[in-house]
Amino acid sequence: MIEKSFFDSLFGLILLINLVLGVLVYLKNRKDLRNKLFFGLTLGTVLWIGGLLLLGLTPYNMGGRLSFAGALLSGWFFLWFTLKFPYQDIKISFPGEILANILVISFFIIILFSPLVVVKEITEETTFGVTGEFGPLYPFFGIFFILLMILGLLNLFRKVKLAKNEIEKKQLEYFLLGATLTIGISTTTNLLLPLVGIYQYSKLGPIGTVFLIFFTTLAITRYHLFEIRVILTELLVGLMGIILVLLPFVMPMSSLKILTGAVFILFCIFGYYLIKATHEESKRREEAEKITVQERALRQRAEKLAKEFERLDRAKSQFILATQHHLRTPLSIIKGYASMLLEGSYGRVEEKAKKALSGIQESIERLIKLVNEFLDISQLQVGREILKKEETQIEKIIEEIIEELNPSAKEKGIYLKLEVEEGLPKIKLDRTKIKTAIFNVIDNGIKYTRKGGVTIRLKIKDLRLKIIVKDTGIGLAKEEIKTLFTEFFERGKEAEKIYTTGRGIGLYVAKNIIEAHRGKIWAESEGKSKGSTFYIELPLE
Amino acid sequence: MAKKILLIEDEPRQVEIYEKAVKEAGFEIESLKWGEEGLKRLEEIKSKKKEKPDLILLDLILPDINGIAILEKAKLDLQLKDIPFFILTNYSDPELEKTGEELGVEKHIIKTDVTPSQLIKIIKDWFKKRWR
Numbered sequence: 001m002i003e004k005s006f007f008d009s010l011f012g013l014i015l016l017i018n019l020v021l022g023v024l025v026y027l028k029n030r031k032d033l034r035n036k037l038f039f040g041l042t043l044g045t046v047l048w049i050g051g052l053l054l055l056g057l058t059p060y061n062m063g064g065r066l067s068f069a070g071a072l073l074s075g076w077f078f079l080w081f082t083l084k085f086p087y088q089d090i091k092i093s094f095p096g097e098i099l100a101n102i103l104v105i106s107f108f109i110i111i112l113f114s115p116l117v118v119v120k121e122i123t124e125e126t127t128f129g130v131t132g133e134f135g136p137l138y139p140f141f142g143i144f145f146i147l148l149m150i151l152g153l154l155n156l157f158r159k160v161k162l163a164k165n166e167i168e169k170k171q172l173e174y175f176l177l178g179a180t181l182t183i184g185i186s187t188t189t190n191l192l193l194p195l196v197g198i199y200q201y202s203k204l205g206p207i208g209t210v211f212l213i214f215f216t217t218l219a220i221t222r223y224h225l226f227e228i229r230v231i232l233t234e235l236l237v238g239l240m241g242i243i244l245v246l247l248p249f250v251m252p253m254s255s256l257k258i259l260t261g262a263v264f265i266l267f268c269i270f271g272y273y274l275i276k277a278t279h280e281e282s283k284r285r286e287e288a289e290k291i292t293v294q295e296r297a298l299r300q301r302a303e304k305l306a307k308e309f310e311r312l313d314r315a316k317s318q319f320i321l322a323t324q325h326h327l328r329t330p331l332s333i334i335k336g337y338a339s340m341l342l343e344g345s346y347g348r349v350e351e352k353a354k355k356a357l358s359g360i361q362e363s364i365e366r367l368i369k370l371v372n373e374f375l376d377i378s379q380l381q382v383g384r385e386i387l388k389k390e391e392t393q394i395e396k397i398i399e400e401i402i403e404e405l406n407p408s409a410k411e412k413g414i415y416l417k418l419e420v421e422e423g424l425p426k427i428k429l430d431r432t433k434i435k436t437a438i439f440n441v442i443d444n445g446i447k448y449t450r451k452g453g454v455t456i457r458l459k460i461k462d463l464r465l466k467i468i469v470k471d472t473g474i475g476l477a478k479e480e481i482k483t484l485f486t487e488f489f490e491r492g493k494e495a496e497k498i499y500t501t502g503r504g505i506g507l508y509v510a511k512n513i514i515e516a517h518r519g520k521i522w523a524e525s526e527g528k529s530k531g532s533t534f535y536i537e538l539p540l541e
Numbered sequence: 542m543a544k545k546i547l548l549i550e551d552e553p554r555q556v557e558i559y560e561k562a563v564k565e566a567g568f569e570i571e572s573l574k575w576g577e578e579g580l581k582r583l584e585e586i587k588s589k590k591k592e593k594p595d596l597i598l599l600d601l602i603l604p605d606i607n608g609i610a611i612l613e614k615a616k617l618d619l620q621l622k623d624i625p626f627f628i629l630t631n632y633s634d635p636e637l638e639k640t641g642e643e644l645g646v647e648k649h650i651i652k653t654d655v656t657p658s659q660l661i662k663i664i665k666d667w668f669k670k671r672w673r
Binding site for chain 2: 321324325328329331332333335336337339340343345368371372375386388
């Protein structure tokens with residue numbers, strides 16, 4: 001026969017543990033609704049167990065009424081907790097919430113202050129249970145309570161599936177397991193069985209809450225549920241310490257007193273390190289979490305920026321394509337009229353006027369070339385594949401360029417020489433664009449050379465084609481070499497004197513085209529008035 | 542008989558220049574300004590209401606639709622696919638150019654690259670080559 005006092009002290013202990021756990025969780029974060037709801041859940045359990053402890057001791061069957069009211073409260077808080085933890089994923093309509101709250105409060109009042117649920121708290125007491133007499137609302141209360149439980153468990157189940165990370169999933173799984181066991185046991189012994197007239201196991205119900213406590217504690221210590229691991233460790237160490245410090249005083253023999261005293265001291269040392277370690281780990285974890293949060297924020301920002309950049313890039317690309325059309329349209333019309341005027345389509349043109357028209361034509365061609373170069377650069381810069389590569393004999397291109405540039409070289413009285421290594425292979429290039437690039441480099445050499453001339457050499461070295469353009473011109477200062485191929489290049493005073501209309505973007509254009517061919521371009525010079533050499537390297541592919 | 546050229550181009554000055562040059566070269570020319578007109582013309586050619594041109598000069602940027610739409614309609618139609626097209630535009634998008642090539646355009650000409658008489662020479666040479 002198990003004594004009533006055994007159950008009473010067991011209930012007392014479980015009640016205490018529930019209370020301590022609830023208070024700890026509440027104190028950890030008093031502002032967090034989830035902590036408050038968990039505290040409410042444990043308070044309801046405390047009321048329930050407390051009521052059972054008071055059975056037969058108070059007037060008006062207050063013990064029995066209190067235990068049912070407490071169970072209702074804990075069920076209600078359980079449902080709310082499962083709805084809010086770890087975050088709310090479904091919306092509850094406001095009228096629905098009000099209605100449910102009214103229902104729960106009404107039930108609570110009815111249970112506490114009327115005999116509609118509890119008529120008589122004890123009619124008979126057995127080893128594991130207490131028989132009572134119940135009122136007409138008891139079945140409704142039972143169904144309502146079970147409904148709360150089922151909804152709560154369903155919430156937890158859904159959230160386990162939706163869990164965002166492993167830790168959250170584990171926390172929920174532990175809590176779900178504890179809740180299922182506790183609810184399964186308590187509802188069976190204290191609600192379902194009494195409904196069909198079996199009362200003798202009702203005392204086992206409160207013991208079932210041990211499962212919820214156990215698994216919640218497990219989730220707290222192993223998966224940092226509610227973040228109260230440190231406090232819980234301290235509390236346990238403290239409790240053990242108190243017990244151990246008292247032991248020497250109750251030990252009968254001095255040898256045992258010494259032994260237990262030594263155990264206490266050892267425990268103190270271990271306890272100190274345990275608490276310290278827990279503190280440190282918790283701190284590290286908090287820092288790691290902080291970093292994770294920062295990292296996530298940074299990543300989100302980076303992603304946003306990348307998207308924005310992509311959008312701008314597309315817009316820029318489209319803008320360039322639209323611009324080329326708008327810029328070229330009037331140019332092609334001017335070009336058309338000028339050439340037709342010159343060709344006599346609009347009647348005979350006097351020689352004087354013809355000269356002027358030729359001037360227009362020449363300038364318009366320069367403008368068209370400039371616009372084309374700008375468009376090429378912009379398109380190359382936004383990464384558009386605008387090259388139309390074909391097998392090309394490079395020396396042919398250079399011969400063409402020399403032919404075009406020979407008149408201006410002759411006019412200046414300088415030479416233009418080409419030295420080609422035997423047996424150059426064909427290379428895949430965008431003929432027009434490469435011609436523009438090399439033209440610009442050679443043209444540059446002619447412009448800034450007063451006497452002597454420009455020599456172009458072609459050779460193959462290390463599977464690369466080398467085009468070397470060497471002039472005997474004004475040369476380059478070191479600072480000039482640095483910015484020579486940029487869009488910001490400013491020509492030196494001497495260069496401006498020699499060639500007044502230079503615009504300084506020819507080499508920039510050349511560089512963009514060469515690089516689009518995965519080639520390299522650079523310049524070398526011994527210094528001012530010592531000539532310069534331009535190198536172009538193109539892969540043979 | 543004089544060859545018939547259909548110009549689909551929206552810029553009035555440009556139309557004036559090309560019409561003049563083409564007529565002087567002894568061809569017949571008709572111009573359409575809108576893309577929709579071009580599509581309608583293709584329908585009319587199909588139903589034999591209008592004569593098939595010997596060449597269509599097509600601008601890509603039209604006020605209503607993209608010139609490629611006209612090209613597609615013609616080239617994907619058995620009755621129309623033998624009409625030769627020159628793309629004549631100031632819009633050089635390599636992708637569009639590739640699309641044109643795939644659809645079987647005869648030539649892709651950037652307007653600023655050629656004077657009207659150079660264009661006439663290209664057309665004449667092309668006709669000569671085609672009918673030889």
